[in-house]
Amino acid sequence: xxxxxxxxxxxxxxxxxxxxxxxxxxxxxxxxxxxxxxxxxxxxxxxxxxxxxxxxxxxxxxxxxxxxxxxxxxxxxxxxxxxxxxxxxxxxxxxxxxxxxxxxxxxxxxxxxxxxxxxxxxxxxxxxxxxxxxxxxxxxxxxxxxxxxxxxxxxxxxxxxxxxxxxxxxxxxxxxxxxxxxxxxxxxxxxxxxxxxxxxxxxxxxxxxxxxxxxx
Amino acid sequence: xxxxxxxxxxxxxxxxxxxxxxxxxxxxxxxxxxxxxxxxxxxxxxxxxxxxxxxxxxxxxxxxxxxxxxxxxxxxxxxxxxxxxxxxxxxxxxxxxxxxxxxxxxxxxxxxxxxxxxxxxxxxxxxxxxxxxxxxxxxxxxxxxxxxxxxxxxxxxxxxxxxxxxxxxxxxxxxxxxxxxxxxxxxxxxxxxxxxxxxxxxxxxxxxxxxxxxxxxxxxxxxxxxxxxxxxxxxxxxxxxxxxxxxxxxxxxxxxxxxxxxxxxxxxxxxxxxxxxxxxxxxxxxxxxxxxxxxxxxxxxxxxxxxxxxxxxxxxxxxxxxxxxxxxxxxxxxxxxxxxxxxxxxxxxxxxxxxxxxxxxxxxxxxxxxxxxxx
Numbered sequence: 001x002x003x004x005x006x007x008x009x010x011x012x013x014x015x016x017x018x019x020x021x022x023x024x025x026x027x028x029x030x031x032x033x034x035x036x037x038x039x040x041x042x043x044x045x046x047x048x049x050x051x052x053x054x055x056x057x058x059x060x061x062x063x064x065x066x067x068x069x070x071x072x073x074x075x076x077x078x079x080x081x082x083x084x085x086x087x088x089x090x091x092x093x094x095x096x097x098x099x100x101x102x103x104x105x106x107x108x109x110x111x112x113x114x115x116x117x118x119x120x121x122x123x124x125x126x127x128x129x130x131x132x133x134x135x136x137x138x139x140x141x142x143x144x145x146x147x148x149x150x151x152x153x154x155x156x157x158x159x160x161x162x163x164x165x166x167x168x169x170x171x172x173x174x175x176x177x178x179x180x181x182x183x184x185x186x187x188x189x190x191x192x193x194x195x196x197x198x199x200x201x202x203x204x205x206x207x208x209x210x211x212x213x214x215x216x
Numbered sequence: 217x218x219x220x221x222x223x224x225x226x227x228x229x230x231x232x233x234x235x236x237x238x239x240x241x242x243x244x245x246x247x248x249x250x251x252x253x254x255x256x257x258x259x260x261x262x263x264x265x266x267x268x269x270x271x272x273x274x275x276x277x278x279x280x281x282x283x284x285x286x287x288x289x290x291x292x293x294x295x296x297x298x299x300x301x302x303x304x305x306x307x308x309x310x311x312x313x314x315x316x317x318x319x320x321x322x323x324x325x326x327x328x329x330x331x332x333x334x335x336x337x338x339x340x341x342x343x344x345x346x347x348x349x350x351x352x353x354x355x356x357x358x359x360x361x362x363x364x365x366x367x368x369x370x371x372x373x374x375x376x377x378x379x380x381x382x383x384x385x386x387x388x389x390x391x392x393x394x395x396x397x398x399x400x401x402x403x404x405x406x407x408x409x410x411x412x413x414x415x416x417x418x419x420x421x422x423x424x425x426x427x428x429x430x431x432x433x434x435x436x437x438x439x440x441x442x443x444x445x446x447x448x449x450x451x452x453x454x455x456x457x458x459x460x461x462x463x464x465x466x467x468x469x470x471x472x473x474x475x476x477x478x479x480x481x482x483x484x485x486x487x488x489x490x491x492x493x494x495x496x497x498x499x500x501x502x503x504x505x506x507x508x509x510x511x512x513x514x515x516x517x518x519x520x521x522x523x524x525x526x527x528x529x530x531x532x533x534x535x536x537x538x539x540x541x542x543x544x545x546x547x548x549x550x551x552x553x554x555x556x557x558x559x560x561x562x563x564x565x566x567x568x569x570x571x572x573x574x575x576x577x578x579x580x581x582x583x584x585x586x587x588x589x590x591x
Contacts, residue, residue, distance in 0.1 A: 112303070112305070114301060114303030114304065114305040115305045115306075115307060115308075116305075117270070117301060117303075117305060118299065118301055118303075118304070118305025118306075118365075119305070119307070119318075120270060120294075121268060121270055121294060121299030121301070121378070122294060122295070122299055122318055122319050122322075122368075123290075123291045123292070123293075123294035123295035123319065123322060124291075124318070124322065125291055128322070132307070132310075132318075133307050133309065133310075136309045137308065137309055211308070211309035212309075212352065213307075213308045213309050213310065213311070213352035213353060213354060214308055214309065214354075216352055216354050216355055
């Protein structure tokens with residue numbers, strides 16, 4: 001098999017590109033989580049703002065990734081980062097925001113109003129309510145949003161190879177350019193495998209962080 | 217003590233403004249239960265929610281133990297009041313113990329004290345701590361969950377309890393039971409309670425005072441007996457129902473109406489012919505037979521005719537035993553069921569305390585009805 005021979009001969013390269021891919025996706029996911037979750041929580045207090053924010057994130061989602069890279073190029077070129085990892089991560093963060101914000105918003109909104117009323121009536125502050133009830137109850141749904149974002153970004157990151165961001169997309173892109181079937185396949189299989197593994201791991205994590213009282 | 221002074225609440229502004237409560241003034245005395253009663257939309261829940269500042273007050277003031285609630289931090293104010301709602305609102309991610317411990321934890325109690333208090337409260341609401349402490353709310357039935365809701369409200373031993381239709385979502389059989397348990401608890405704890413209800417039966421059962429609301433106005437604030445027998449207007453009398461006299465029967469105790477020294481008593485050892493003669497002379501239809509001051513049964517002239525022995529061997533047993541603490545409703549029910557118009561009443565030791573007849577019942581109802589029409 002050509003494929004195995006290729007992987008054997010380029011093992012360190014394969015591993016390096018896989019690591020680069022994971023780094024791109026992981027980095028963007030962390031940034032998106034740190035911004036998206038607080039945004040999702042804040043907009044639960046204001047319905048109008050929520051509609052605007054989620055609507056805006058929806059618009060970003062509809063822009064094809066290759067077009068987004070193209071759009072950012074002239075802007076980021078001003079600060080000398082038109083190509084490479086910076087635009088890739090910015091794009092990945094933007095794409096992740098919608099599922100993360102939307103899921104956080106819905107999860108917090110879906111907490112039974114009676115629970116919130118009881119908590120407030122007992123003298124809990126908004127922050128205590130968030131920390132002790134709303135967030136623990138919302139975490140499984142927030143994680144589901146993170147999972148959607150992660151799996152989607154593994155695919156989009158493969159395209160980021162075209163703007164020189166590295167990652168497994170490099171194999172696919174160069175393989176196509178050289179008509180090197182084994183190289184294309186290696187890249188494609190590795191990206192798919194990565195997506196499946198991430199999906200399974202995050203599903204498992206989702207189960208683990210679901211509060212016990214909700215599983216019974 | 218909770219003092220409502222000209223409390224007005226207006227939701228919205230301009231043309232859309234809705235007055236939820238309109239210039240309401242009344243006082244809930246310390247240790248008393250006031251039930252806020254009325255149809256939905258009458259302002260009773262808004263009244264309750266203003267008491268712990270979940271709703272703001274548009275005009276007027278509410279004082280708790282003499283202190284204006286607007287001068288207090290809302291969170292601190294709420295920590296001093298138990299809050300129990302119909303939907304219960306237990307935190308599903310916390311265990312039963314965790315739910316009960318919410319307020320004590322916010323007050324900074326240490327772990328040992330919280331643990332002991334949780335167990336004490338579980339015992340108080342008749343749920344075994346060993347079994348329920350570490351369970352989650354979803355594992356409990358609705359009635360059990362509301363017991364936890366009540367325990368959670370009582371957790372930090374507040375002077376005041378605010379209860380918004382707390383037993384409204386529980387099935388009728390369990391509701392009756394949990395109401396009874398709560399009454400027993402309240403007899404010991406003597407909390408000052410504001411209790412919202414739309415159910416006249418519940419109000420009569422739970423209240424020391426009933427506040428009847430209509431369209432945001434307080435229509436009448438009085439004891440259940442007075443509300444039933446002397447409704448302030450047609451709205452109140454319609455609301456309490458045409459059977460209000462029957463409802464009063466559930467409130468009054470036999471001891472309030474019974475005849476303490478009935479004449480138709482005979483001792484167990486008396487000879488039958490002697491009793492028969494006495495009964496015929498006085499035209500008695502029947503007499504209670506007492507032995508060691510305990511009622512053993514009754515005799516009638518028909519039973520004694522042609523008999524020679526002692527009356528105690530000839531008695532008919534009473535089909536039902538009535539105690540001084542039982543409601544008049546039970547006495548009337550016994551009379552209707554067994555076609556008897558007079559029953560002996562026993563005190564807590566089973567000794568004869570008096571008798572209750574249909575006439576006694578009617579008299580006590582009429583007394584209530586006419587009480588302030590004289591004055």
